Amino acid sequence: MAIASAFKALCLSLLFVAAASHPTVRSKVFNVRRYGAKSDGKTDNANAFTNVWKSACARKSGNSKIYVPKGTFYLGGVEFVGPCKNQIEFVIDGTLMAPSNPKDIKQDTWINFRYINYLFISGSGTLDGQGKQSWPLNDCHKNTNCPKLAMTMGFAFVNNSRINGITSLNSKMGHFNFFSVHHFNITDVTITAPGDSPNTDGIKMGLCSNIHISNTQIGTGDDCIAILSGSSNLDISNVNCGPGHGISVGSLGKNKDEKDVKGLTVRDTIFNGTSDGIRIKTWESSASKIVVSNFVYENIQMINVGKPINIDQKYCPHPPCEKNGESHVQIQDLKLKNIYGTSTEKVAMNLQCSKSFPCKNVELIDINLKHNGVKGGPSTAVCENINGSARGKMVPQHCLN
Missing domain, CATH: 2.160.20.10 (Single-stranded right-handed beta-helix, Pectin lyase-like)
Structure with a gap:
């Protein structure tokens, strides 16, 4: 018992010496x-x-x-x-x-x-x-x-x-x-x-x-979040967005010295009553040739969203726009997995890519977006100049090449 007490006292004294030799510097307020x-x-x-x-x-x-x-x-x-x-x-x-x-x-x-x-x-x-x-x-x-x-x-x-x-x-x-x-x-x-x-x-x-x-x-x-030229390695999770225009990449391509956008993950996020959900927008008449790549969107709920998935390479917010040809922004290596909920517009999945630089390697996995708008009928998809693959549940029916 005496040995145990002596050992305990020795440990306490050593602990005190150690603490004294490494004083904690407090922040000055x-x-x-x-x-x-x-x-x-x-x-x-x-x-x-x-x-x-x-x-x-x-x-x-x-x-x-x-x-x-x-x-x-x-x-x-x-x-x-x-x-x-x-x-x-x-x-x-x-x-x-x-x-x-x-x-x-x-x-x-x-x-x-x-x-x-x-x-x-x-x-x-x-x-x-x-x-x-x-x-x-x-x-x-x-x-x-x-x-x-x-x-x-x-x-x-x-x-x-x-x-x-x-x-x-x-x-x-x-x-x-x-x-x-x-x-x-x-x-x-x-x-x-x-x-x-x-x-x-x-x-x-x-x-x-x-x-x-x-x-x-x-x-x-x-936009709840707007991602512009030259951004990379971005991780967005557990965000509630609404009202607003969704999580937008762009607009891109309008100015001459823009840089690539690469490496974006958006996961476990809810869009509620927004005009858009997942959105990539590039100007139709591009001044720069840049690449948008390596994006993952996963486990995302849409609640009465106008355009839940919207790739718009004919972006023109205030017509009339100069129409000097197709967007020169290359979109590639996109994965959209487990995107579900309701859209207020019939076109729940709008994939309008550039004729000069078609979207490449777009992967759709388990998409379930039902139309919940004033005009009846099931949700639909629009595809232009896009290459990729689809597997799992697919509502609306995909239109990939």
């Missing part, structure tokens, strides 16, 4: 209130937030945590620029409120992060874009003098980072914009704007790689 931020919903806190960022970013020993407590913090346009000396945790438990007048934001993005590694944004708070006043101004397709509206939150040249838990509400334009971002996780985020709010894309990304989006709710007036 930078509370925005201590830098003069006021949660009265009307004082512009841009300078206070910028000063907090400068202090947190410059800290050399240990990590920094910027904390936004509960309350409503009015915020004009802000930019948080690195590189920083350490990793930054940005915890938002309060509401950040944008100016309601779009002219009061003098930059493309309301809250912008640039040139940062190891940025971790989390919290139970809300980004309130106050977009209602801006939406009627969003008429650029017919008005060349339309005002430039700000996205809610942007990330450019931000790597090895993540965003978790926060809500983005009523953006003026898109909610989250990613440009040249690599190794980034988006989890448990809520994105919401009315279904008739124009161009309020949920998540937009271009020239990005290794982006993971999971357990996220997105309802907007445009």
Whole structure:
């Protein structure tokens, strides 16, 4: 018994020595209130937030945590620029409120992060874009003098980072914009704007790689997720999309210097009341020759979706378009497996590929999409310039070559 007690005491003392020799460096907390931020919903806190960022970013020993407590913090346009000396945790438990007048934001993005590694944004708070006043101004397709509206939150040249838990509400334009971002996780985020709010894309990304989006709710007036030129190795799972225009790749091919899009997995996802579900769109008159390849869509439920599966290589959102020939975007190596549910349009599977660059190696496995629209009759499929194979249950009947 005495030996056991002595051994236990020795273990405890060794444990204490080990703990003392490896001290845990806690993050230093930078509370925005201590830098003069006021949660009265009307004082512009841009300078206070910028000063907090400068202090947190410059800290050399240990990590920094910027904390936004509960309350409503009015915020004009802000930019948080690195590189920083350490990793930054940005915890938002309060509401950040944008100016309601779009002219009061003098930059493309309301809250912008640039040139940062190891940025971790989390919290139970809300980004309130106050977009209602801006939406009627969003008429650029017919008005060349339309005002430039700000996205809610942007990330450019931000790597090895993540965003978790926060809500983005009523953006003026898109909610989250990613440009040249690599190794980034988006989890448990809520994105919401009315279904008739124009161009309020949920998540937009271009020239990005290794982006993971999971357990996220997105309802907007445009694409839930928009994947643009030069993006690769993207994984999207357990997303609820609706209202909105689905998960879209493109539009692609309009501009001369576009890059390939490759490596996309969308799985275990629900589209509810969206205009489209799975969507790839390329301009009919392409300025660039690029390849879209290695896509997998698996275990996806469609609930009253206009076009559940829509490959559109004659994309023309605002006629009349210049019709200079076929799309030069090559789509290949697509697998669609276990896609099921209901469509509101009779054409549940629209596969309109380019005559000059037909779609190649498109694999359909267990498709079950029933028509649930006003016009009666079973669902149908349209195929143009597409080669591939089909197996398993097939509703509507496929039309692959």
